[in-house]
Amino acid sequence: AQTVTQSQPEMSVQEAETVTLSCTYDTSESDYYLFWYKQPPSRQMILVIRQEAYKQQNATENRFSVNFQKAAKSFSLKISDSQLGDAAMYFCAYRTGTASKLTFGTGTRLQVTL
Amino acid sequence: DGGITQSPKYLFRKEGQNVTLSCEQNLNHDAMYWYRQDPGQGLRLIYYSQIVNDFQKGDIAEGYSVSREKKESFPLTVTSAQKNPTAFYLCASSTDRGRGWRQPQHFGDGTRLSIL
Numbered sequence: 001a002q003t004v005t006q007s008q009p010e011m012s013v014q015e016a017e018t019v020t021l022s023c024t025y026d027t028s029e030s031d032y033y034l035f036w037y038k039q040p041p042s043r044q045m046i047l048v049i050r051q052e053a054y055k056q057q058n059a060t061e062n063r064f065s066v067n068f069q070k071a072a073k074s075f076s077l078k079i080s081d082s083q084l085g086d087a088a089m090y091f092c093a094y095r096t097g098t099a100s101k102l103t104f105g106t107g108t109r110l111q112v113t114l
Numbered sequence: 115d116g117g118i119t120q121s122p123k124y125l126f127r128k129e130g131q132n133v134t135l136s137c138e139q140n141l142n143h144d145a146m147y148w149y150r151q152d153p154g155q156g157l158r159l160i161y162y163s164q165i166v167n168d169f170q171k172g173d174i175a176e177g178y179s180v181s182r183e184k185k186e187s188f189p190l191t192v193t194s195a196q197k198n199p200t201a202f203y204l205c206a207s208s209t210d211r212g213r214g215w216r217q218p219q220h221f222g223d224g225t226r227l228s229i230l
Binding site: 009043093 | 147154155156157158159162172173202204206218219220221223224
């Protein structure tokens with residue numbers, strides 16, 4: 001079965017500090033895309049960053065970056081200079097060319113403290 | 115602005131009643147999806163549709179039904195056969211043609227369904 005594992009149910013970071021959320025996945029496909037979505041208390045799902053499996057270079061979007069280790073099937077999210085607005089549930093997900101659905105992990109709740 | 119509209123925001127179901135959740139998109143996306151979100155779990159796929167008048171079951175389709183008569187609309191009916199319908203339901207859409215599967219799915223704001 002294709003799965004996504006987020007082993008940290010909750011994380012906490014101080015404002016302006018850096019935090020890393022972990023994600024591992026399991027797929028037999030060679031062509032796939034990885035995503036991190038953010039779900040704030042409003043429950044809206046917001047795309048944070050995405051990574052193509054064929055690209056070795058790690059994706060970055062402003063304060064958000066990933067550490068993609070294809071051989072280890074690991075896709076962690078690093079948030080730099082954390083802000084109060086970063087507090088949310090973060091979901092790791094992937095999608096393959098042969099399956100239309102996104103496969104999601106169970107999420108990591110990030111708390112940002114002053 | 116283009117986006118996905120889900121309605122209603124909150125919905126209550128009585129025993130033995132069918133209820134329908136609305137999902138409309140004006141993004142001109144071919145594919146639409148319904149996900150269910152329970153506390154402590156990620157999103158699970160209920161149904162999806164890649165073209166009009168065609169749809170496929172996802173991982174947890176039992177007790178649900180859908181239709182896709184128009185490209186813009188993908189309503190979900192929660193039937194009385196779904197014994198535990200209390201959850202948060204999210205609709206999504208994406209461009210799936212060709213290499214379009216690489217594009218992210220866009221989500222609506224969700225509908226919270228509860229049992230009366």
